[in-house]
Amino acid sequence: MLNATLKELSAQLAAKNISSVELTGEYLARIERLNPSLNAFVALDREKSLAQAKSADALIAAGKSSLLTGIPFAQKDIFCAHGWPTTCGSKMLANFVAPYDAHVIEQFNRAGAVNLGKTNMDEFAMGSSNETSYFGKVKNPWNTDAVPGGSSGGSAAAVAARLAPAATGTDTGGSIRQPAALCGISGIKPTYGTVSRYGMIAFASSLDQGGPMAKSAEDCALMLNVMTGFDPRDSTSLEREKEDYTRDLEKPLVGLRIGLPKEYFAAGLSADVAQAVEAALAEYRKLGAVTVDISLPNSQLAIPVYYVLAPAEASSNLARYDGVRYGYRAPEYGDLADMYGKTRAQGFGAEVKRRIMIGTYVLSAGYYDAYYLKAQKLRRLIAQDFSAAFQQCDVIMGPTAPTTAFNLGEKSDDPVSMYLSDIYTIAVNLAGLPGMSIPCGFGSTKLPVGLQIVGDYFAEAKMLNVAHQYQKATDWHLRQPL
């Protein structure tokens, strides 16, 4: 049952071979047993989860269920869920209980899904190793000395260790794809504007996007069907027809043109990752695809541009944490300015403070044009590189991350080296394109390798098709660590 697809779980529930209460209870028992060594969950509420499961069972009994009804999902602790602690991995929100539901949570609730618990994450989604969480590091279930990736590291570890059938994540610079790669699971960041950001705690609003993290591309497609949709409460939510993301899953790949950006196979890519990706490309050729060499000439600018734009937006977004309306307030202070300064000094962790300071600097008088505006112009060049590339190919492929999971502590004192682990994922966010990672083998230290698939705007159904066909021909996505 631990490897069951969402469709199989749904069929078992519909046939009443298992109830949602039983299924949820089994996962809660597994979490209780395995979470202490992984730290993937930061909040569990047995009573709430089981109450939802009970309602789901009633829906199923009444014949009113839909595909995800009764299935438990782990929710990244960045999504507000009414009555649940919603901490974003920060001391600043350690005592915050959300008074409302995020759009994504509403959609899961409407589908009759069960909230299994909230998953650990890098503080305010700022990190690539899940080491910046106020609630402690998450361990990679393949090797507990290694990081799970970040920022959606708790969700990735939970799915990899089969502590949940699937989970949600968010991706600002690679936070779904990089942990999916490092933990050997599948995850997709849809086109910017596809999943509502309402109730999803903001980091860098022009880049943040929620998405599914699951065992397979097919499961991702089914979750995307529920998670997407226009929401007027998010000013950047796109007014589009509802799509069925499973519609193209079974299409053959004959004639598919896969673009291989030379910049993604250059220096900095470790040999074992390159080898696994090459093997995946060979498999795609067997399935009838052809590969085309392409170039994304401004790739090297993605990280510098990102580390101007994302901190700038973060410094504005995180200005709201002032100890007045919610969250942490310093226990002792003098005047109002002192209260702000102490609250923010004590409530935020080191990485978050670094990024707020970078953002404050690049937005400050006299520096705006040289940094923020310059970065926005370069962002357009990066996006144009992709538009040009998609004239020559249907999807772009390459490694998701330059290495397999690194060790805990290895990069935590060196922000710049940490930032470089997102070198292949960041440009996709800047362009607003959909990006995905699926497992495609193991590296020299027996840790998973992720294959990144990037599509043109709104090409999610095609990307999921491309991923699903590979998963029908291979079994990397079925490997599990525990």
Added chain:
Amino acid sequence: MIVGYFMSLTLADVKRIAYLARIEVSETEAEDYLRQLSGIFELVEQMQAVDTTGIEPMAHAQDVVLRLRPDSVSETDRRGDYQAVAPQTEAGLYLVPKVIE
């Protein structure tokens, strides 16, 4: 390759940024920030090598126009719920240290 707009941060810059960001920093912390932020700005400096004359800045991925909604009340009154999570309230008001003497 690296064109110098960025002249390197000073400790005084770091303290000014921290003040603008309303984050209290100690002397030792300021020195740590100086080292770390300088490393990050060296990375960011690569941007200056590219000529961007005539390029339109890109604010959002999809060049969408912000929607307008009817100017009508759409929220219900949930003050009690929202203030339940506040550090300090009294009679429906948020309490902060006195601002005006």
